[in-house]
Amino acid sequence: MLFTHLVYYYAFIKGISLLFIFLGLSIFLLGIIIRSEEVDKGSFKKDPITYILVSVMQLILVVGITGFAIVLEHFAEGGNHQLAKILIQDSHKETIAVVSEERRVTQVFTTNGYEDFAIFHYQNNYGTYEEQGKKIDPYFREKLLRKSINYKGRRITVKLDGLQFKIRYSTRFPSMFMIVD
8 A cells, every 4th residue: 555656556556455454364363263163153043142142253353354454554545645755855856747637546445436536747857757646535626726726817627637736746756746735
């Protein structure tokens, strides 16, 4: 999840990360999973309390692994933002970036089944052009639109396409950037 800022590989990286998280947690908790399977539930008619307790324990185990995986994913994504901040503070340059498009990345494991990105186009310190994305949620979209409103010219836009923003990017890793307030 430390590379989720690379929008072109976002779905692949997120899928692989979630796979590793689930496999890691399953291996880590293998002893508990095996013990829960070894418990003799019996039948519901003979001993309903034991049957219900063992079934609930197995359900809690599956829900716990899933919840823990979701929490780990959010921590990893936050780690990506912190890593970008540290690298940008270490050595950076500022430039103007243009939002070339808004792209919807599908085939990801989310509640919606997609993530929306704003693709920023800017020239890096090597003289080449970067096309990197920032995940946009409704709050981030509103924040970007507030920055782009020109009250004197009374220009209000709904789309981010074509808007310019001042950004700060890492000179060591130009794909990592942040929008300057």
